Amino acid sequence: MKQELIRINKKDNVAITTHDLKAESSMDFEERRLLVLQDIPVGHKVALRDLEPGEHVIKYGTVIGHTTCPVKEGEWIHNHNMATNLDGILSYEYHPAQWKGPEKALHRKQVFQGYQRADGRVGTRNEIWIIPTVSCVNTTIRKIEEEAKKRFGGQCDGIFAFPHNAGCSQLGEDFAVTQKILSSIVQHPNAGGVLLVSLGCENNDLQHFLPVLGEYDKNRIRTLITQDVEDEVEEGLRLIGEILKEVSRDRRKPCPVSELTIAFKCGGSDAFSGVSANPLCGRISDTVCGFSGTAILSEVPEMFGAEAFLMDRSESKETFDKVVGLINGFKQYYLDYHQPIYENPSPGNLRGGISTLEEKSLGCIQKGGQAVVTDTLFYGQRAEKKGLNLMIGPGNDSVSITNLLASGAQILLFTTGRGNPLATAIPTIKIASNTALAEKKHAWIDFNAGVILEGMDFEDAADRLWEKVIRVASGEERTKNEKNGYREIMIFKNGVML
DSSP states (O other): OOOSEEOSSTTOSEEEESSOBOTTOEEEOSSSEEEOOSOBOTTOEEESSOBOTTOEEEETTEEEEEESSOBOTTOEESTTTEEOOOOSOOOOOOOOOOOOOOOOOTTSOOEEEEEEOTTSOEESOOEEEEEESSGGGHHHHHHHHHHHHHHHTTSSSOEEEOOOSOSSSOOHHHHHHHHHHHHHHHTOTTEEEEEEEEOSSSTTOHHHHHHHHOSOOTTTEEEEEGGGSSOHHHHHHHHHHHHHHHHTTOOOEEEEGGGOEEEEEEOSOOTTTTTTHHHHHHHHHHHHHHTTOEEEEOOGGGTTTTHHHHHTTBSSHHHHHHHHHHHHHHHHHHHHTTOOTTOOSOHHHHHTTOOSHHHHHHHHGGGGTTOOEEEEEOTTOOOOSSEEEEEOOOSOHHHHHHHHHHTTOSEEEEEESSOOOOOOSSOEEEEESSHHHHHHTTTTOSEETHHHHTTOOHHHHHHHHHHHHHHHHTTSSOOHHHHHTOOOOOOOOOSOOO
């Protein structure tokens, strides 16, 4: 029988409701009767004992905030009677823990069918991407995509245009970040070929972008300056035809999962995200890292309040210092704009039962499993070190999935408790934290982690999800975002505009 309350850790003084509870109802809970004193929505917290004002609220076995008034056993506890403990920029101490990470899940598949690229990296797709150097040609690349699919459809894994919001009127580091992100996307292993489209007069014209791109295969990456030709769509089609001569010869071959880089993201989270979907992703992170692959966790503001758990898993003092710089550097970003550091959770998170940033962050970092933290990544920086990498970037869904794409991840696992169809250029496996969402938004959701709340063992669910990851990586299965055309990029901008 489905339990009515979930206590995640024996130390917790709150539990999560699995359905709406009515005032004056009672239930059996941990060998006693618990009387519910208020109506409490599904996914929200109920106090398991009387709490005094200022007392710590414990969830995940650690502090997620404090009470702001007396709370009785059986009462609803949320942002009306609790608050965050977080304040300001913190200092941290290095505690070398000899963290070894999880045991290898040797029973899980260790090979997938991928596309070996000339630089040694492996793609999970063999697509042609149409990338603009500037947003001025966004509609142009959409037109080229539409006509290219009519003319060349079926000759590779797909032809896709990726409009974005940048490329001109930028200065300094902001402009450099845009160039670095675009350069990394152009050279992504899932792109067998790229048509790079410029207007011709933008800051990021080919004269200034190609030196950032560096050495590249001119048979697979072709360039078009739309101001220089009479019919930019027809010229684009001609160039795509030339790229296809190379791309159409590519074939899949067996590759070890050590060549996989899997990114993790959450969006539209609810209270169950940190109980089912995110820790399930943690098992996948542990699996790929255990087989000498790479996992990437981003959304730095959603590490605030839980960052010490990640820092304690740093492989070295050098890595620890980089993680501290990542965390406090992003806090300083908020202060530089005279904004509060801890202005989170979002309205949707609050409605879903998440009350404080500590609570949200402790749920979010579950996606990183128990793997050793080996490196941090800046905007547009490719992941080079195997293991768990932490990447800079905000929690904003569109920006963070673009950062993860630019890191070289070939697959994205995206958890959600309230629903979110957003995805990027790589196959995006959408994971629902609860069965109600999976059933309601079945056109968005690829995997239902809600089965864990209904009694399925975590490892059994992880086996099923890993099998899906391998099928998707091998091209045997397309994700819902691929079927429905959800493919977006949005570049982080942090500077003046000319």
